[in-house]
Amino acid sequence: MRSEPCVSIIVPTLNEEKYIRDAINSLIPTGESLDYELIVLDGGSTDHTRSIVENMSKLNPRIRLETNPARYQSAAVNRGAIIAKPESEIIIRADSHAEYPLGFVAGLVRELQERDVASVVVSMRTRGKGFLQRGIAAAQNSRLGNGGALHRIAKVSRYVDHGHHAAFARKTFLAIGGYDESFTHNEDAELDIRLRKSGEQIWLCSELAIGYFPRNSFGALAKQYFNHGAGRARTMFKHRRPPKVRQLLPLGVLGMNMLSFAAGWGFGWLCFLPSLVYVGGCLGGGAFLALSARDPAGCAAGPAAMIMHHSWAAGFLHRALHVSFSNDRRVVSDEALR
Known part of the structure; x- marks a missing residue:
């Protein structure tokens, strides 16, 4: 039986005072068997995000706040993978704009070990709080908006070429160079191509689906999808x-x-x-x-x-x-x- 590995949970953030506390609380593993650290990489928040994380770290010393000078998610995850504890074997990328199911981190560790893969991705279900955000979430959860993207609709776990990033074998992630930091969007799909070219496999675990909060205005949604389209073209x-x-x-x-x-x-x-x-x-x-x-x-x-x-x-x-x-x-x- 394998011993529990050390895990580094990396959370890029920027002005997420509305979501960061719930995101961190839902990520913290329960029980004492899993050795973990949770690193919040902040890109220069001007709201209360940093103070919230600092207060949480006083109650749980495994939580630490670091800076992300480059601001982008790709750079945050790369930096987190480098500055993580030397004994850390697994890195988990987590969005601060999301909530995670009970046992999420332990489940990812189990899937990585049992499937013997380099990456585990998860399904994503978008949900909103207000009227407009719920409507945007409904579009993103349907073929009307997502066009049938597998990590949006999959109900059965399987090997895939791409999905919503969740966990990596740290050694492999660093070996292929991590994310391409010139990508501000679509860095995940770009990395998956390199990962597959290196001969590694990606496992989609539908049982560990996360809840994601979308943009809550049409203007912010338009900007996000413009960037998504540009990123896909670059890839x-x-x-x-x-x-x-x-x-x-x-x-x-x-x-x-x-x-x-x-x-x-x-x-x-x-x-x-x-x-x-x-x-x-x-x-x-x-x-x-x-x-x-x-x-x-x-x-x-x-x-x-x-x-x-x-x-x-x-x-x-x-x-x-x-x-x-x-x-x-x-x-x-x-x-x-x-």
């Missing part, structure tokens, strides 16, 4: 991977609506029909989600899905055009140059 160019069908759909929607509106203004209202059908389908899908969940907030899922589709596609095209027309054709993040 595809870097590794010369063609997009999947579900990733092509938002691009098709954006192109269809642009052509529909342009043709409608020039040739008459009939040309608006494709866009009207799309809008009606999204709004109808939101109404269906509202009725299914018996929550009127589901009606906001339709507008949320439309924002997600168009923002993702715009971000993807922005990055693709930037790479295509750059003189040296290098895939370099704008943020990395600042």
